[in-house]
Amino acid sequence: MAMVVDVDAKGELGFPYWTPVRRRFSPDSPFFSCGNIERELLAKQVALDLTEDDKHQLQNLVDQDGREVFCPIVGCGAHLTCLENFEDHYNTRHTASCSVCSRVYPTARLLSIHVSEAHDSFFEAKVARGYAMYECLVEGCALKFKNYKSRQQHLVDKHKFPSAFEFFKKAHPSKKARQKHQRRLAIRKREETSTKMEVEGETIDGLISAVSRLSTSDSPPSVSFGRRHTRGLMFVPRTVQRENSSHSGTKR
């Protein structure tokens, strides 16, 4: 049974729960425009001998006029001609996924930033030595910070990001990925405890645990000293992967 903690509901999430209400529209509401147009076309159809085709063309043309939308992903603003085009646009432009941990980012740039910050030990090393490595996420800002928190603060203060925003959110990998990950954690724990007693293995173990502390908590360890064959990489190339359908497994 999933552990859902039962908390007092009202306002706990600030979530606006579904509340059934009657909806009323004024006569000039866009909700009614389809029928209004139909009314006029039908009335004039007889006098002007419009074909069904003409009518449909006209209906569509007039419907389209109100339907222009802009892409709502921050920083995109692409102009889309109708509701249906959004999905195509989103899949083409906003589904850059990380080849290591499968997180998806809406732009190539953000993906690249993520990869450096989460999977690049070189990046980690420079941070440890005090370089300002955390870039501001807003394109064109170009400021860099020494740690995640201060970059976060900058986003909130300067660029009005919500304080709850987390660039590096906990990922939600698929069940398969979760199981794999949990097993790996379990194996690592066993390995650590079993070799703790060996004096010989101590240095090696120390190295292993030190390196594994470098990588982020839920990405798989990418170094092994001969104990296990992995195909993980220390330096992840800054490639960008785009895919059309939703990802459900870890990319290898």
Place this chain on the structure above:
Amino acid sequence: MAEDGLASHKRDPIKSSVGSVAAQKRRQNAVAVGKERRESLVRAKRLCRVGISGDSDIPLDSDMMIDEEQSILEAQTLSAVEELKSAIAFQGKGAMQKKVGALRELRRLLSRSEFPPVEAALKAGAVPLLVQCLSFGSPDEQLLEAAWCLTNIAAGKPEETKALLPALPLLIAHLGEKSSLPVAEQCAWALGNVAGEGEDLRNVLLAQGALLPIARMMLPNKGSTVRTAAWALSNLIKGPDSKAATELIRVDGVLDAICRHLRKADEELATEVAWVVVYLSALSNFATNMLVKSDVLQLLIQRLATSNSLQLLIPLLRSLGNLIAGDSHTISAILIPGREITDNIIEVLVKCLKSEHRVLKKEAAWVLSNIAAGSVEHKQFVYSSEAVPLLLRLLSTAPFDIRKEVAYVLGNLCVAPAEGNGKPDLILEHLVPLVGRGCLPAFIDLVRSVDTEAARLGLQFIELVLRGMPNGEGPKLVEQEDGIEAMERFQFHENEDLRNMANGLVDRYFGEDYGLDELAD
């Protein structure tokens, strides 16, 4: 070319002019004509082409002078107006015939072409002349022709309609009982066009007292005058101010006439009257109240059941929707489950859902969503009706705007009426089977939409599923349908509310502990 095609199915080939410059000009003109045509078709104004009495002195030939070069038409108009001017000035014998003849010529020019030469007529100074022709005591024929000219001048662009301002008081005056019926009708038509232009002109007409006389013209049982009056009224009261609507329902005999026409009139008249009801019910609470207490609901439903004319079905359905949306009395006291009227309304709504017409499907779903927003008994009633299978089908196949309305219905069925400020209770007897019948993917699809309202709706429904599905199944189901991915899109979304909603759900239901139980073997 599309624009050419729209108008040219009866067009003879245009005599070729010199070179390609002319061809290009024609093409440009066709594009302009196409746009103008589109706008003119969607305007709430109507051109008068055939005489009111029906017997046009000139047979209405289908070839509507489209071939004429616009410039020729304009020249003819100019001279017609000049002719009228001199006819008015003429004092001698046969003056009346001269005036009527000149008016008739102008009227023909303004009635038969695709785009009447209104601008030319205005520039030549037609309106003051026409106003003179409307003076009291003028013979009927003269009044008729003058009002007809004004009708078509007013059917065009905004500036052209506004040009009628000087004529309004006289047009209104000729609506009275002393006028002959055709004259009154033609004046009402002209005023209907003026009212159709916009709020400002509507207010002028109302201030000048146009409402009452036109309302009275709607009271007789039949005749083209009744229909024209109803149409003009619908333009006059369409707001956005509710005063005119409230005033109209108070006029003695109007409510009775509305009921009579909805019950017995032919489809054309019933259509115009139904539109009057649309505006009455959308704008004025007072009018809505009075309509609900009369037989109108019953009559709307009956007419919806028996008619197959889209023109009529649209305003009938919408009136019904407005009456339900506008007054809680409708659902709480009249459309009570168990009554015959309630069975009947579901039947006609199902009929509309099954229709091929987009408007009917969309607005029928809207009406159902409002019924489903009623008491638990209402929800049970809708849930067990034949509407639900149809709705589920529409949810996966229909265009976006219909799907959104269907979503409202289904969601409303799953949530009990809110009591106080707490979280509304779920109706699991509806939620569980509906999810079982596969409605969740459609809601997740809405979450992905760029439409804010739809995305919000989708997230709210997902919350119901996450919270309410028994045995903790909710999160698994949502995950299976890629719901997590859909919600994670909002991390970089501009809309803060949606971001917070989505993030909140993901944090609460798909946190670190999620899925740990599965490894317990």
